[in-house]
Amino acid sequence: MTLSVSRTDDRGLGKRCCCLLNVLLLLLVLCSFWFCIRSDRWRHGIPPSCRPQGTTTNLSIASLSPRDHYKNVTSQRMLYEKPDALKPPRTDILMMTPWFAPIVWNGTYNIDVLTAQFQQRDLRICLTVFAIKKYTVFVQTFIETAEKYFMVGHKVTYYVFTDHVSNIPIMELAEGRRLMVLRAPTYQRWQDVSMRRMEILRDYSRQRFTDAVDYLVCVDVDMRFNDEVGVEILSDLFGTLHPGMYGVPRKIYTYERNPQSEAFIPLDEGDFYYAGGYFGGNVEEVYKLTSFCHNAMMADKAKNIEAIWHDESYLNKYFLYHKPTKILSPEYLWDDSFGIPKFLKRRRFVTVPKKHNEIRN
Structure with a gap:
């Protein structure tokens, strides 16, 4: 009889621990979600609650990451004589310093x-x-x-x-x-x-x-x-x-x-x-x-x-x-x-x- 009661108590304790762990995980997820929202608001400007009435939010700009503001690089075709790695353009003068400054x-x-x-x-x-x-x-x-x-x-x-x-x-x-x-x-x-x-x-x-x-x-x-x-x-x-x-x-x-x-x-x-x-x-x-x-x-x-x-x-x-x-x-x-x-x-x-x-x- 003593052994049976001990097993029953162990099963109850395990269920309570499992429920407590689930609650903690849920709280962690909710905190992470709340922190992401808050930080995103401050990163892109004044929080909505502090904006003057009548203003609108530019969602396309606010949703951009810093990397999205980098300028696109465009290339333009150029024709010129190929440099020769074994033929310096001039040999009568010094073209480079010892610290690699031209x-x-x-x-x-x-x-x-x-x-x-x-x-x-x-x-x-x-x-x-x-x-x-x-x-x-x-x-x-x-x-x-x-x-x-x-x-x-x-x-x-x-x-x-x-x-x-x-x-x-x-x-x-x-x-x-x-x-x-x-x-x-x-x-x-x-x-x-x-x-x-x-x-x-x-x-x-x-x-x-x-x-x-x-x-x-x-x-x-x-x-x-x-x-x-x-x-x-x-x-x-x-x-x-x-x-x-x-x-x-x-x-x-x-x-x-x-x-x-x-x-x-x-x-x-x-x-x-x-x-x-x-x-x-x-x-x-x-x-x-x-x-x-x-x-x-x-x-x-x-x-x-x-x-x-x-x-x-x-x-x-x-x-x-x-x-x-x-x-x-x-x-x-x-x-x-x-x-x-x-x-x-x-x-x-x-x-x-x-x-x-x-x-x-």
């Missing part, structure tokens, strides 16, 4: 292929110059030649920083191109004008360029475009080989050699010597570069140190330890006083002849 020379790329790739991204390009004091006289030639040769067919905004806004001419620009004239402070010495560019570019990169620009191109204003400059220059971070230093030994580079300076580079270091008058990249990378240069300059100023070539010295220090992802050849920044060597097939951006002392003083 050096842009004429004949090493197909601009039609590059343009087709970049046009799919609907780029917004910003070209910045500083026209302080007498340098306003260069603005008209600069923009007129840029309209003819710089990023033709792309969206371009010219940002001209100046202390003489009224001296900047009103110019007719092509469709999709704008001129923005921004007031900038002036300084007594041209060296300070040159160095403070980094501070201004840093501040505008953080405050204005982030949402308005895809690529920044920062150049000197006392120049003129002489040949085509297109999307081949664009990269996350690019610098330009100095036209007077492209083929000299490392020890000849005019880096800052004072060990106390933040721009100091030892004699046994250095890849190339970069020009301070032509650099750029995406907004984040330009912000990092200009922020470093400005902070380093301020640190040196506190020590009463001024680097030999001012902002250019700090730019070279940055590029030494933060390698550019693309380098522009001297085609993109040339001075005709150096003559025209055989390797230089095109002179895309050249200096305007001037008397430096008269302009700077």
Whole structure:
């Protein structure tokens, strides 16, 4: 009799456990369903209970996942000569750095292929110059030649920083191109004008360029475009080989050699010597570069140190330890006083002849 009662109790206990397990599973399913509904409402906007009366819900949009917002990629047929993996386009110049950054020379790329790739991204390009004091006289030639040769067919905004806004001419620009004239402070010495560019570019990169620009191109204003400059220059971070230093030994580079300076580079270091008058990249990378240069300059100023070539010295220090992802050849920044060597097939951006002392003083 005792054994029979024990078996009966075991069967009752098993049924109760089974019922309890079923209830728990049901509660789990209901909680999961409720959580999915709530999270879906918040993911796609304001919950229905919080929407103003009279509004409607776009069910087709609300039901989309984040991946449904990706743009479809379209292909366009292009005909061009097949590249030969065993035959480099040029053998008279260096086309690649040790860290796999291309050096842009004429004949090493197909601009039609590059343009087709970049046009799919609907780029917004910003070209910045500083026209302080007498340098306003260069603005008209600069923009007129840029309209003819710089990023033709792309969206371009010219940002001209100046202390003489009224001296900047009103110019007719092509469709999709704008001129923005921004007031900038002036300084007594041209060296300070040159160095403070980094501070201004840093501040505008953080405050204005982030949402308005895809690529920044920062150049000197006392120049003129002489040949085509297109999307081949664009990269996350690019610098330009100095036209007077492209083929000299490392020890000849005019880096800052004072060990106390933040721009100091030892004699046994250095890849190339970069020009301070032509650099750029995406907004984040330009912000990092200009922020470093400005902070380093301020640190040196506190020590009463001024680097030999001012902002250019700090730019070279940055590029030494933060390698550019693309380098522009001297085609993109040339001075005709150096003559025209055989390797230089095109002179895309050249200096305007001037008397430096008269302009700077």
